[in-house]
Amino acid sequence: MADELDRPTLSRCRRGDAQAFRALVERYQDRVYALCVALAGSDAEDLTQETFVRVHGAIGSFDDDGPAHLGAWILTIARRLCTDRARWRARRPTVALDVVALGDATPGADAQLERARQTRALRQAIAELPEDQRAVVALQVWDGLEYEEIAAIERVPVGTVRSRLARAKEALKRALGLDDEERNGTDR
Amino acid sequence: MEPIDDLIREAMPRAPRGIADAVEKRLATRRRARRSLVGAGLFVAAAAMLVLWLVARPARVNESSWMAKSATVTTIDGRPIAIDRPLPVGAVVHVAGGGEARLERPSAGERARVQLFANTDARVGDGALELLTGSARLEGPEARLTGDVAEVTTLGVGAAATVELRRNAMLNKNMAALAALLTVGVVDGGARVQAKGHAPVLLAKNDRTMVAPKMPPLTTRAPAKTSAKSPTPAPAPAAKPAATPTANEDDNILDKDIIRTTVQKHLPEIRFCYEQALKESPKLGGKFVVKFTLVTKDGVARVSDGEIVPGDEGYLESLSMQSCVLQAFSRWRFPPSRTGEDVVVGYPLVFKAGDDEAE
Numbered sequence: 001m002a003d004e005l006d007r008p009t010l011s012r013c014r015r016g017d018a019q020a021f022r023a024l025v026e027r028y029q030d031r032v033y034a035l036c037v038a039l040a041g042s043d044a045e046d047l048t049q050e051t052f053v054r055v056h057g058a059i060g061s062f063d064d065d066g067p068a069h070l071g072a073w074i075l076t077i078a079r080r081l082c083t084d085r086a087r088w089r090a091r092r093p094t095v096a097l098d099v100v101a102l103g104d105a106t107p108g109a110d111a112q113l114e115r116a117r118q119t120r121a122l123r124q125a126i127a128e129l130p131e132d133q134r135a136v137v138a139l140q141v142w143d144g145l146e147y148e149e150i151a152a153i154e155r156v157p158v159g160t161v162r163s164r165l166a167r168a169k170e171a172l173k174r175a176l177g178l179d180d181e182e183r184n185g186t187d188r
Numbered sequence: 189m190e191p192i193d194d195l196i197r198e199a200m201p202r203a204p205r206g207i208a209d210a211v212e213k214r215l216a217t218r219r220r221a222r223r224s225l226v227g228a229g230l231f232v233a234a235a236a237m238l239v240l241w242l243v244a245r246p247a248r249v250n251e252s253s254w255m256a257k258s259a260t261v262t263t264i265d266g267r268p269i270a271i272d273r274p275l276p277v278g279a280v281v282h283v284a285g286g287g288e289a290r291l292e293r294p295s296a297g298e299r300a301r302v303q304l305f306a307n308t309d310a311r312v313g314d315g316a317l318e319l320l321t322g323s324a325r326l327e328g329p330e331a332r333l334t335g336d337v338a339e340v341t342t343l344g345v346g347a348a349a350t351v352e353l354r355r356n357a358m359l360n361k362n363m364a365a366l367a368a369l370l371t372v373g374v375v376d377g378g379a380r381v382q383a384k385g386h387a388p389v390l391l392a393k394n395d396r397t398m399v400a401p402k403m404p405p406l407t408t409r410a411p412a413k414t415s416a417k418s419p420t421p422a423p424a425p426a427a428k429p430a431a432t433p434t435a436n437e438d439d440n441i442l443d444k445d446i447i448r449t450t451v452q453k454h455l456p457e458i459r460f461c462y463e464q465a466l467k468e469s470p471k472l473g474g475k476f477v478v479k480f481t482l483v484t485k486d487g488v489a490r491v492s493d494g495e496i497v498p499g500d501e502g503y504l505e506s507l508s509m510q511s512c513v514l515q516a517f518s519r520w521r522f523p524p525s526r527t528g529e530d531v532v533v534g535y536p537l538v539f540k541a542g543d544d545e546a547e
Contacts, residue, residue, distance in 0.1 A: 017211070025208040033203035045204060049195045052211040053218070115198070141193055142200040169192050178192060 003027070005070055006123045013059050021059075025052050028071060030142045033080045038126060038138035039082035047085060051078040052129035055143070075139065079153050086131065133168035136161055238420045251276040252312050253293040261287025262304075264312075275312045283308045283322065289316065292328075298345055300331035323352040326379075337370040338383040338399040347377025347516075349391075370399040371507065382406060387493075397495075406514035407495035408476075408507065447533060450522050457519075459513035462539050473540045474504030478513060482522050482531045489522040489531070497534070504539055513537070 005013075005027050012020035032051050036044035054077050062073055128133060132154065139150045140161075151158045173179040222298045249278055251274035256262070259269050269281065269289065283289050283304045292301040293315075301345050316332035316339070317324075324333060332341045338470025352371045372381050373396045382388040383399045391397060394410030451458075465472050465480040480494040494517050496510040504510075525531050 022208045022212070029203040029207045030200075033207070034200050037201045044201070045207070048207055049210045049214055052207070053214050056211070056215055118195065119199045122195055126196075126199075137196060141196045168472050172196070173192055176192075176195070179483060 001126050003071075007064065010059075010062075010064060010070065014062075021056060024055070024059075028052075028074050032074060033072065033133070034117045034142040035075055035078050035138045036082055038134045038142070039079070039131065040085050041127070043085055043089075047078065047081050051081055054081070068149070068152065071143070072145055072153065075143055075145070079135065079139075121176055122172065125172045128175070129168055129171060132170070136164045137168045137172075140165055189530065226288075250314070251275070252277045252314050254312055254317065255293065256290050257290045257292055257301075259283075259287070259289040261285070262289040262515075266435055269543050277312055277314050279312050280320070281308075281310050281312065281317075295328060295330045298329050300329060300342075301327040302331055302333065303327070319351060319353050321353055321355050323350065325350050325375075335370065336384075337368050337401055338372075338381055338405070340370075340372050341380045341382075342377060343380055343390075344377035348375040349373060349377075349379040350375060360491065368401055369511070372397050372399070373507075396507060398507070398514075400515075403515065403518065404491050404493055405495075406518075409497045412518060438450055446523050450520060451535060452522055454516065457516040458513055458537065461509050461516065464512065465506045465509035466541060468508075469506065471541065472504065472506055472509070474502040475499035475536060475538050476510065478517055478535045478537060480517060480535075482525065482533055484524040484530070487524055489524050491518045491520065491522075492522050492530075494518055499536055502538075 005024055007032065009020045009023055013024055029048060029052070033048045036051070037048040038048050055074055058077070062070065064070065068076070068105055126137060135154060136150055139145045139153060140147070145153070147158045147161050150161045153173065154161065156164075170179070199264065254275045255273060256264075256269050256271050256275065258271065262269050263282050263284075264270075264275060265279045266282075269275075275281070280403070281289060281291070281304060283306055285306050287306050289304040290301065292299045292305065294300075302310075303325040305323045305325070306323060307322040310322070310324070310333075311318040311320060313334065316334045319333045319335045320394055326333060326340065326342045327340065329345050329347065330341055330343075331347070331349075332339065333351050335353060337353065340349065342349050350371075350373045353368065354371075355368045366537055368521070372379060372391065374391045374393050376393055379390060379391045379395075380388050381399065383403075383405045384401075386404050389405045389407055391407070392410065392513045395407065397407040399405045462472075475498075477497045477499050478494060479497050480491045482489040483492045485513050494514045498512065
C-alpha cells in the first residue's frame with residue numbers, strides 16, 4: 001500500500017506521542033472516511049473518529065513486521081466498526097450516500113456540472129450495490145489495497161474478491177450507461 | 189485500468205476537516221472518564237475492603253486483670269477455665285454445684301480476691317466482676333462486685349464481705365422488687381454498697397444490708413460491744429401489742445402516738461414476718477429497733493433509709509425477718525409531720541414466741 005506512515009513516526013505513536021498520532025490520523029483519515037462512507041453513509045464521520053480512537057488504544061499491539069501494512073490494519077478496524085454499526089442500524093439498511101460532501105471542485109462550469117452529475121450518479125449507484133461489493137470497491141479503488149489484503153479484511157478467498165469487484169464494476173457501468181457505450185464501440 | 193476505475197476514484201469522498209481534532213477530543217474525554225472510573229472503582233474497592241475487614245476481622249479478645257487462682261467444677265463461657273491466665277472481659281464464669289472458684293486481681297498494691305461459691309454465675313469485667321446469680325466472698329482492698337441490683341466494694345486491706353444474690357425467675361418485672369435480693373454481710377473491715385438510685389451505704393464489721401430492685405437498702409447494724417442502757421421505755425405487756433416509738437428526734441413535730449397508731453394498724457404484717465421466720469427457727473425471739481426517716485411529701489410521710497439496729501439486749505438476728513419487717517415499714521403511709529420536715533424515728537419491736545409475737 002502506497003504512502004504508509006514512516007517507522008519513526010509509528011514508534012513515536014507507540015510511545016504516546018500526540019503529535020505523531022495526529023500525523024497518523026491525517027495520513028489515513030481520507031481512506032478510512034471513504035470506506036466508512038461506502039459502508040455506513042451518514043455515520044462515516046463518527047465511525048472515522050471512532051476508528052482512530054480504537055487505533056490509538058491498539059497501536060501498541062500492531063506488528064509492523066507482520067503481514068498487514070499499517071493502512072490495511074487500520075482499514076480492518078474501520079471495516080469491523082462499520083459492520084457493527086450496520087448491524088446496530090439493521091432497521092435502516094439504506095445508506096444515505098448522497099448526503100456526504102465530495103472532494104475538490106473542478107474548474108470550468110460545464111465540466112464541473114457534468115462531473116458533479118456523473119459523480120452523483122456514481123455515488124447513487126455505489127450506494128445501491130450490495131454491502132460486500134461496496135466494501136471491495138472502496139478498498140480496492142479508493143484505498144488502493146491489493147486483492148490479498150482485501151481478502152484478508154473481508155475474510156474471503158482472493159477469487160471471491162475478484163468476482164465481487166467484477167460484479168460491482170459491471171453494475172456501476174450499467175448504472176452509468178457505460179456498458180452500452182462499450183457495446184456500441186465494440187459493435188462498431 | 190478500466191475507465192470506470194477513474195470515475196470511481198474521482199468520486200472518492202474526502203474526510204471533512206477537523207477529524208484529527210475530534211479524535212484528540214474523544215481521547216481526552218475517554219481518559220477523563222477512565223480516570224473517574226478508576227477513582228470510583230478504587231473508592232468502591234476500598235469501601236468494600238473496609239466493610240469486609242470490619243465484618244471478617246477476628247473479634248478482639250480484651251483481657252481483664254482477673255485471673256483464676258484455683259477452680260473446681262468451673263467453666264468460662266462453657267469451656268474449662270484456665271488457671272493463672274487473664275480472663276477475657278465479658279466472659280461468664282459458671283461455678284456448678286459442688287464447685288468453687290478463687291479469682292484475684294492486683295489492687296492498691298495488694299490482691300483483691302473473689303471467691304465464687306457453688307451455683308454462681310459471674311461476668312468478668314475489667315475492674316469488677318458482675319454477679320449474675322449465686323454467692324461470693326470478697327477479700328482485700330477494693331474487691332468489687334457489680335450487678336443490676338447494687339455494687340459492692342470492700343474497703344480496707346483486710347476487708348472481707350459475703351454477697352449473695354438470689355433471683356426469683358417466676359416473678360415478672362411488675363414485681364421487680366421481689367425478683368432479686370442482694371444480701372451483703374461484712375465479715376471484716378468495711379464495705380460500701382451502692383444500690384441503683386439510692387445513696388451509698390457504708391457498712392462496718394458485722395453490719396448487713398439487703399438490696400432489692402426499686403427499694404432502698406435495708407441495713408442491719410451490728411450490735412455495739414458495750415451495751416448502754418437504752419432510753420427506750422419498757423415494752424408493752426405481751427398480751428397487748430404496743431410497740432413504742434422511742435427515738436423520735438423531735439416530739440414537737442410528730443406525735444409518737446400517731447406513729448404508734450400507724451404501726452399498730454399494720455401489726456398483722458409484722459406478725460406475718462415473725463411467723464414466717466418461726467417456721468425456720470421455732471424458738472426465734474428477741475428485739476431490734478427499726479430506725480427510719482419519715483419524709484413528708486404531698487401531704488403524706490413515707491419511710492426512707494430504713495435500717496435495723498440492735499436493741500440493748502436480746503438482739504433478734506434473723507436477716508430474712510428483718511428484711512421482711514423493713515419492707516413492710518417502707519410500704520406504709522404515715523401522717524405528715526407538723527412542719528413538713530423530715531423526722532428520724534426509732535421504733536423498738538419485741539418478738540416472743542407465744543400468743544402475741546410482736547410488741
